[in-house]
Structures are given as structure tokens and as C-alpha cells.
Amino acid sequence: MYPDSIKSLIECFKFLPGIGEKTAERLAFSVLELEEEQTTFFADSIQEVKSKIHKCKNCNTLTEDELCFICNDDSRNRDILCVVEDTKNVFLFERLGMYHGMYHVLDGLINPLEGINPEDIGLDQLIERIHKEKFQEIIFAFKPSIEGETTALYIKKILEDMDITITRLASGVPIGADMEYVDSLTLERALNDRKEIE
Amino acid sequence: MYPDSIKSLIECFKFLPGIGEKTAERLAFSVLELEEEQTTFFADSIQEVKSKIHKCKNCNTLTEDELCFICNDDSRNRDILCVVEDTKNVFLFERLGMYHGMYHVLDGLINPLEGINPEDIGLDQLIERIHKEKFQEIIFAFKPSIEGETTALYIKKILEDMDITITRLASGVPIGADMEYVDSLTLERALNDRKEIE
Numbered sequence: 001m002y003p004d005s006i007k008s009l010i011e012c013f014k015f016l017p018g019i020g021e022k023t024a025e026r027l028a029f030s031v032l033e034l035e036e037e038q039t040t041f042f043a044d045s046i047q048e049v050k051s052k053i054h055k056c057k058n059c060n061t062l063t064e065d066e067l068c069f070i071c072n073d074d075s076r077n078r079d080i081l082c083v084v085e086d087t088k089n090v091f092l093f094e095r096l097g098m099y100h101g102m103y104h105v106l107d108g109l110i111n112p113l114e115g116i117n118p119e120d121i122g123l124d125q126l127i128e129r130i131h132k133e134k135f136q137e138i139i140f141a142f143k144p145s146i147e148g149e150t151t152a153l154y155i156k157k158i159l160e161d162m163d164i165t166i167t168r169l170a171s172g173v174p175i176g177a178d179m180e181y182v183d184s185l186t187l188e189r190a191l192n193d194r195k196e197i198e
Numbered sequence: 199m200y201p202d203s204i205k206s207l208i209e210c211f212k213f214l215p216g217i218g219e220k221t222a223e224r225l226a227f228s229v230l231e232l233e234e235e236q237t238t239f240f241a242d243s244i245q246e247v248k249s250k251i252h253k254c255k256n257c258n259t260l261t262e263d264e265l266c267f268i269c270n271d272d273s274r275n276r277d278i279l280c281v282v283e284d285t286k287n288v289f290l291f292e293r294l295g296m297y298h299g300m301y302h303v304l305d306g307l308i309n310p311l312e313g314i315n316p317e318d319i320g321l322d323q324l325i326e327r328i329h330k331e332k333f334q335e336i337i338f339a340f341k342p343s344i345e346g347e348t349t350a351l352y353i354k355k356i357l358e359d360m361d362i363t364i365t366r367l368a369s370g371v372p373i374g375a376d377m378e379y380v381d382s383l384t385l386e387r388a389l390n391d392r393k394e395i396e
């Protein structure tokens with residue numbers, strides 16, 4: 001029913017996660033209403049992002065350069081390493097502006113049920129880096145989940161002979177949450193990890 | 199903080215209506231995960247849709263040809279014209295599959311508060327077409343709103359000397375709606391337009 005070029009563009013938007021038929025249609029039609037310079041810019045940006053962006057060879061954060069803006073920054077604290085499951089999380093922490101150490105980005109988390117094993121998420125590179133760079137602390141900043149727990153324990157085991165403090169993010173009741181909407185696993189964790197009020 | 203090419207792509211997604219900073223970021227990162235053929239197809243589709251799509255010279259529906267698939271279809275009933283405010287609505291009605299007449303697409307609706315006057319929405323072309331094509335019925339399929347009402351009344355007035363039946367879509371309580379969530383204007387219209395049960 002739609003002209004072919006609109007149909008193609010709808011298909012393209014559906015490549016993106018979380019975009020279904022209806023949203024793809026709405027977005028495709030809204031592209032038609034952009035100025036010509038905008039659509040040219042848009043098309044070029046899609047091509048460029050794909051050709052220019054790659055992983056930092058040290059830590060896997062996405063970058064246009066050989067080393068990312070963190071690894072390139074001499075003012076960062078090189079004693080502490082934050083391990084994340086996705087490059088987006090680096091930017092998430094950087095936006096907070098309160099962490100000044102280094103990062104390492106894994107290719108996701110270990111998930112045997114989905115066939116994602118330790119060798120699939122780039123652990124070799126992480127372990128090699130940890131041996132080389134002599135960190136004093138390693139923070140696992142994975143999402144609180146079975147996969148996050150599994151991955152953290154797996155890496156901790158490999159590192160057990162080394163003299164490194166290994167930590168994870170605190171889990172618990174999110175600030176501002178209504179207690180009745182907090183799931184039981186989170187509540188259990190919050191109770192176990194309770195802190196003394198000083 | 200983001201590499202330049204990711205920043206550019208985020209800006210591009212923000213050109214699209216309903217896409218804010220967070221969603222644009224999510225979408226830009228997901229483009230990075232597409233295959234290269236997909237991003238090439240995506241970039242090309244954006245360029246193509248802009249260069250190939252234009253308005254049907256008869257009815258303004260978006261098309262790649264001189265005349266759209268409706269105006270080109272000899273089996274359509276040429277006695278009845280459905281006037282819509284947006285090309286998307288043509289596809290909406292076509293998907294229902296129960297309307298077999300012709301369409302005419304306006305450039306939106308009259309809205310004096312936003313400075314959109316009758317001359318801005320392509321009424322001249324519509325009136326000229328109505329004089330030429332001798333329709334028996336004209337349906338206004340505008341969204342139920344002050345602008346829809348204003349536009350319908352304005353056109354009706356221009357056509358008052360002609361022997362044409364002029365109708366509008368029924369308004370009322372949507373099927374499946376909870377009565378308590380129906381707004382009072384809709385309820386008022388539903389009460390005024392009540393139909394005898396036969």
C-alpha cells in the first residue's frame with residue numbers, strides 16, 4: 001500500500017530495538033517532513049558512525065581514536081578499574097562525574113541459558129589487562145541479576161591469587177521508590193546489606 | 199563526552215518528533231550494532247524517500263508516481279470523496295478496506311490561533327477539483343476538534359450552492375472505552391448524536 005521507498009524506510013526503523021510497526025511508520029513519515037539538509041546529514045551520520053566508531057584497544061569503550069577519552073586522560077586514577085557490561089554504562093558513570101578511575105567494557109555478561117559463555121564476552125582481554133596494569137581495586141558495575149552475579153563470581157575466582165580488592169555496586173531500594181513496588185529480591189538484598197546509621 | 203559521530207547521530211534522531219535525548223541516545227547506539235548492509239540500506243532509504251516521494255498531483259497523497267495508487271485505480275468509486283488532513287490517514291482508511299471512493303489530502307486544518315489560514319492548507323486545489331470531478335458525496339474525515347470543525351464548516355460554506363451531500367465521520371464513545379475515562383466533549387457529542395436502536 002505504501003510507496004516502495006516509504007516501505008523500505010519503515011523496515012529500516014524496525015531494525016532498531018523497541019521500534020515496532022506503528023512507530024516505524026510514524027518515524028518514516030516524519031523523515032519526509034525534514035529539510036533536505038537534515039536528511040542528508042542523517043544519512044551521512046548513519047554511515048559515519050558505522051565507519052568511524054570502534055572499540056578502544058585498551059578498554060573497549062567506543063571511540064573514534066585508537067584510545068578512548070578515558071584511556072587518553074592522564075589525570076585519571078589508574079589504581080582503580082570499573083568493569084561494565086556495555087559501553088553505554090561508561091557514559092552513564094561519566095555523566096555522574098564522581099568516578100575518576102579507569103573502565104573496562106565487556107561484551108555483555110555470562111549467560112549459559114542463552115549460550116553466552118566466559119570466552120564470548122572478552123574476559124581474556126580483561127584478565128590480561130588486570131595482570132599488566134596492577135589495579136588496587138576492581139569494581140564490578142553489572143546490572144543486579146543472575147548474569148551479573150555469575151560474571152562477577154567467575155572473574156573473582158580467576159583473580160583470587162592476586163592482591164586486589166574486588167567490589168560490586170550496592171544493591172537495594174532505589175531512592176524515591178514506593179516500598180510496595182519494590183520486588184522481593186531487591187528487598188531481600190536491601191535487608192541483607194543493611195547499614196548502620198552513624 | 200560521546201565521540202563526534204555518535205553525537206551527530208543523536209542530533210539526527212532528535213529531528214524526529216517524539217524523540218528526546220534519552221531515546222535518541224538509545225537509538226544511536228543501536229545503529230552501531232546493525233550490520234554494515236543494514237546501515238547502508240538505512241542511509242540510502244532516508245535519501246531515497248526524500249528524493250522519490252512527492253504528492254499525487256490530483257489528490258496530494260504521497261506517491262513515487264505522478265498519480266497515487268488510488269487515483270490510478272479505475273475500480274474506485276469516483277462519486278465519493280473523502281477529505282483528510284494528512285496523507286497518513288489515507289493509508290489508515292485503506293487498511294480498513296471498507297472505503298472504495300477517492301481521497302483528497304489537505305495540508306492540515308485551519309487553525310487561526312497558530313496562524314494557519316484557509317489559503318495555507320491547499321483549499322483552492324480541493325475546491326477546483328470538486329468543481330471539476332462532480333462528486334455526489336464529500337466526507338470530511340478530520341480529527342474531532344475545533345480545527346476540524348472550523349475547516350469542515352468553511353469548506354461546506356464555499357460549496358453551499360452545489361448539489362453535493364456533505365458528511366462527517368461520526369463522533370462518540372470509542373468501542374471498548376471505559377465510560378469514566380471518556381472526556382465530556384465526546385460524551386456530549388455522543389449524547390447529541392444518539393441513534394435509535396433498531
